[in-house]
Amino acid sequence: MKLFAKLALVSAVAISANAMAMEKMDDSALSATTGQDGISIGLGISAVSIDHLYVHDGDGLATDAKIPGTATTIIGGxxxxxxxxxxxxxxxxxxxxxxxxxxxxxxxxxxxAGGGKPFLNVVAAVSGLNIAIGKINVTDATADGTTGFYTAGSNSATILNGLNLTTGVTTANIQLGNTPQGAMIKLDGVMQGGLTISNISLHDASAAGGGDIVLGKIKLNDTGSADMALNADVAVTTGGLKVTALKSSSDMYIQSIKLGSDTAKSIGDVQISGLKVFNGAAGTTPGAVITITGH
Incomplete structure (x- = not known):
């Protein structure tokens, strides 16, 4: 038995040593073949479903909230x-x-290493997507006394009856830490076929309303092209999230505008060609700058 145990131990050590040697050889061969290190990840997901996505506002609208730049109090806070x-x-x-x-x-x-300013670089390519939103409501909310987490209440009002978006393949480069590319997220490429937003229905839930503004379809693409250039920067500044987009000339087509309900007669279509947006004090820098902060 002792002899058998010793032979088993020697065999195990030999097998382990050969396995380690084989692993090193495979790694070396892989490095020589690709010439690259790093990590590649493929997300093999065919569909994503979310029942509810909540965004909670813990303090609501102040009772004395004013329209910015004026002394006018907003009613209802x-x-x-x-x-x-x-x-x-x-x-x-x-x-x-x-x-x-x-x-x-x-x-x-x-x-x-970034020349003394190291950073993490993430290149992401995302498949074209069909995105459907069933409904968007606003609700009341209550906070748990122990955790402080909020829970949406049962009182609600619908503000959007539905929305569908269709996108083409999208690419982005993300840099974390230092950002030698000038922004944390750099969208650079082409959205094949442009962006299509359809089945938009904005609802007026007030006692004086009850109707809808319905837009059959919005199509966005570059002027003179069926595609839409992705040329946007996303940066996190000390003043909030800063998004710079719409840097190139765009065309927009809004199809079948209905007022009242989705069964109302359309008032027609709207087409905008050669839409250009600028920012900055001089109004000459291409693109719209959107800053998102809390208040």
Whole structure:
């Protein structure tokens, strides 16, 4: 038995040593073949479903809230918590605009010394998507006395009856830490087929309203092209989230505008060609700058 145990031990050590040697050889061969280190991730997801997506506002609208830049008080503020409730979110791949891998997203991650300012670089390619939103409500909300977490209440009002978005393949480069590219997220590429927003229905839930503004379809693309250039920067500044977009000339077509309900007669279509947006004190810098902060 002792001899058998010794032989088993020697055999195990030998097998382990050979396995380690084989692993090193495979790693070396892989490095020589690709010439690259780093991490590549493929997200093999065909669909994503979310029942409710809540955005909670813990202090609501102040009772003495004013319209910015004026002394006019906004009517209705109670200073109590409320929530935005986005319902029935569905994400599926757009069969007309897929990545060659047929993944939902392909991600490549590298770290770089950055000449003394190191950073993490993430390249993300996202498949074309069909995004459906069932409804958007506003609700009251209550906070748990122990955790402080908010829960949406049962009192609600609908502000959007539904929305569908269709996108093409999208690419982005993300840098964390230092950002030698000038922004944390750099969208650079082309959204194949542009951006389509359809089945938009804005609801007036007030006692004096009850009707809808319905837009059959909004199509966005570059002037003179069926596609839309992705040329946007996203930066996190000390003043909030800063998004710079719409840097190129765009065309917009709004189809079938209905006032009252989705069964009302359309008042017609609206087409905008050569839309250009500028920012800055001189009004000459292309693009719109959107800053998002809390208050």
């Amino acid at each position: 109670t200073g109590k918590a409320g929530s935005i409730d986005v319902q029935g979110v569905q994400l599926t791949a757009n069969a007309a605009s897929l990545l060659t891998s047929h993944n939902l997203a392909d991600i490549t991650i590298d770290t770089d």
